[in-house]
Amino acid sequence: MAISNQNREELIRQLAKTHYDVIIVGGGITGARLLYDLQSRGMRVLLVEKNDFANNQSSQFEVIAEQEQLSGKEKKRFTQELQYLERNLPTRTNFMTFLNIHNRYGVTDSLTDRIKGTFKPRLHPTSKVLSRKEVVAEHPHLELTDDVKIEQVSVPVIDPVRITLDILKSAHEMGADVINYQKVTDFIYQDQMIRGVRLEDQMTGEEAVIQSRMVINATGRDINELHQLATFTNKNFIHFLSMRSGQWMIKKEALTLGCALSIQGDLQMYPITLVPMENVWVLTVKEPFHMGESAKYSTSESMFNRALDLITHRCPAFNVTYQDVFEGKSINQIDFSHHQKIANDMYVTDTGLISTLGVPFIYARSHAENIGDVVSKRFKKEAGILYQTSETKTRMIQKDISGTKLEINEQKDPRFWSVVDQLGLSLNEINKYQAKINQTAMTSMPEYLSLALLYTLEHEGIYKPTDFLFRRLRLVMVNTPLSLEEIDELFAFFTYHLAWTKEERSYYERDCRFWLKQLQVIQ
Ligand SMILES: Cc1cc2nc3c(=O)[nH]c(=O)nc-3n(C[C@H](O)[C@H](O)[C@H](O)COP(=O)(O)OP(=O)(O)OC[C@H]3O[C@@H](n4cnc5c(N)ncnc54)[C@H](O)[C@@H]3O)c2cc1C
Numbered sequence: 203m204a205i206s207n208q209n210r211e212e213l214i215r216q217l218a219k220t221h222y223d224v225i226i227v228g229g230g231i232t233g234a235r236l237l238y239d240l241q242s243r244g245m246r247v248l249l250v251e252k253n254d255f256a257n258n259q260s261s262q263f264e265v266i267a268e269q270e271q272l273s274g275k276e277k278k279r280f281t282q283e284l285q286y287l288e289r290n291l292p293t294r295t296n297f298m299t300f301l302n303i304h305n306r307y308g309v310t311d312s313l314t315d316r317i318k319g320t321f322k323p324r325l326h327p328t329s330k331v332l333s334r335k336e337v338v339a340e341h342p343h344l345e346l347t348d349d350v351k352i353e354q355v356s357v358p359v360i361d362p363v364r365i366t367l368d369i370l371k372s373a374h375e376m377g378a379d380v381i382n383y384q385k386v387t388d389f390i391y392q393d394q395m396i397r398g399v400r401l402e403d404q405m406t407g408e409e410a411v412i413q414s415r416m417v418i419n420a421t422g423r424d425i426n427e428l429h430q431l432a433t434f435t436n437k438n439f440i441h442f443l444s445m446r447s448g449q450w451m452i453k454k455e456a457l458t459l460g461c462a463l464s465i466q467g468d469l470q471m472y473p474i475t476l477v478p479m480e481n482v483w484v485l486t487v488k489e490p491f492h493m494g495e496s497a498k499y500s501t502s503e504s505m506f507n508r509a510l511d512l513i514t515h516r517c518p519a520f521n522v523t524y525q526d527v528f529e530g531k532s533i534n535q536i537d538f539s540h541h542q543k544i545a546n547d548m549y550v551t552d553t554g555l556i557s558t559l560g561v562p563f564i565y566a567r568s569h570a571e572n573i574g575d576v577v578s579k580r581f582k583k584e585a586g587i588l589y590q591t592s593e594t595k596t597r598m599i600q601k602d603i604s605g606t607k608l609e610i611n612e613q614k615d616p617r618f619w620s621v622v623d624q625l626g627l628s629l630n631e632i633n634k635y636q637a638k639i640n641q642t643a644m645t646s647m648p649e650y651l652s653l654a655l656l657y658t659l660e661h662e663g664i665y666k667p668t669d670f671l672f673r674r675l676r677l678v679m680v681n682t683p684l685s686l687e688e689i690d691e692l693f694a695f696f697t698y699h700l701a702w703t704k705e706e707r708s709y710y711e712r713d714c715r716f717w718l719k720q721l722q723v724i725q
Pocket of ligand 1 (some may be wrong): 232233250254257259362384385387421422423428560561
């Protein structure tokens with residue numbers, strides 16, 4: 203079975219025929235890590251996601267250093283996990299130089315303070331406190347106000363979307379099943395114990411039932427929906443504080459900054475970060491929200507301007523406008539401040555559902571191992587079946603491709619190679635896709651876009667073109683506007699490969715054209 207969304211009907215028929223050991227609900231980092239762990243223990247596992255994979259909390263690009271001060275034991279664990287990530291997913295973890303700007307007088311909780319003691323010096327070799335003179339010399343366009351202090355820090359940054367997808371793909375390659383755009387709406391019971399889920403297809407509305415011996419609820423902020431549904435006697439809510447955040451993609455050329463910025467203002471509890479990605483700047487604003495307020499951060503023009511106000515309060519020369527924004531995305535987050543208390547917590551209902559809120563991204567692997575141990579124990583007790591212990595401690599997730607030598611054809615559009623790099627394709631895979639591109643009659647579509655499309659369809663289970671564009675926008679590029687011809691071919695491609703009906707095509711096309719127009723991506 204493939205992660206691909208081609209032939210969904212057949213895919214769902216096959217799922218419904220299978221009796222799983224565990225169904226994991228939620229395709230974020232928590233679910234992906236669990237899938238990988240349980241699959242490597244030899245279980246028959248399915249992961250179900252109602253939307254695009256890694257679309258919610260795990261879609262936020264993350265600065266790892268945004269941690270609380272850690273205790274000695276935690277610090278060791280954190281460093282170990284970071285090293286594991288670097289070893290196994292080296293192309294997904296980067297060190298990035300940040301200029302950290304904060305109030306000279308009041309604020310103690312700066313990014314530097316947070317990472318001090320968290321990383322060994324060799325992990326952030328370029329960190330230093332800059333004098334005002336040095337900053338002015340290096341970044342003359344910043345025009346900082348007098349009351350700010352500046353440091354330059356080198357901070358590890360990960361892209362959780364790519365990591366989540368890498369882990370899903372690795373689990374899938376080992377035999378796990380994965381499906382998206384399927385929402386779990388209810389459970390199937392036997393003797394008051396959960397023995398499967400009811401799914402609703404988010405495209406067609408069709409329902410299906412899939413059986414399993416156990417279900418794990420890894421639905422992030424939505425955790426209470428399923429947790430409550432699964433409880434007969436004790437209708438407990440899982441309490442957690444919530445944060446909300448907004449993220450905007452800003453056109454790369456709109457800013458002439460030489461490095462990432464983290465701005466800690468007196469008005470703002472959490473730093474506002476501005477980080478350069480391949481073709482965009484990502485502006486992130488976080489804030490706690492209070493009872494009665496909407497949990498959703500608005501990414502409207504006025505909220506964007508509010509964020510800009512906070513930046514220009516420290517950096518008056520910062521002259522970006524809403525016109526430079528590609529895309530705004532609102533993410534509900536879970537408050538970091540509670541992670542020590544509930545890091546390894548999982549909540550089990552009287553019907554056997556395991557709900558987990560997840561943990562900070564970097565601990566997701568060990569968290570999955572802990573849950574995996576609980577699941578294996580339960581199965582052993584139930585049926586005397588012995589499962590292997592977790593192999594995730596030693597297993598490689600993905601081979602580093604940075605050492606692979608590519609024979610670069612000078613004639614090729616450099617964007618093609620950029621896509622190759624970002625997707626981590628081997629030479630064999632490049633050849634395979636090149637042959638497919640040559641076979642298909644996509645005459646107007648640039649090769650890099652065809653490559654990205656084909657790969658995404660086969661490996662990332664994208665069905666909705668807006669999801670596709672968002673993901674590519676974030677990771678590859680759509681910063682050169684697409685021509686109308688290219689857009690037409692894009693739809694022809696989806697229609698052919700995903701076997702869209704006429705209705706589906708017209709629905710998605712409308713959706714997509716609206717989105718592209720809004721972002722001024724259509725010429
Ligand atoms: C205690 C704690 C501490 C944290 N600390 C930090 C920190 O220090 N720094 C930091 O950066 N981050 C921190 N985080 C955030 C952490 O990185 C995120 O929580 C993590 O990315 C969440 O991933 P997830 O898979 O649990 O949730 P998500 O990525 O939100 O995934 C849940 C998925 O479930 C799907 N879903 C929901 N309902 C259904 C349904 N009915 N059917 C099918 N699918 C469904 C959603 O569409 C979504 O894709 C912390 C989180 C916690 C809980």
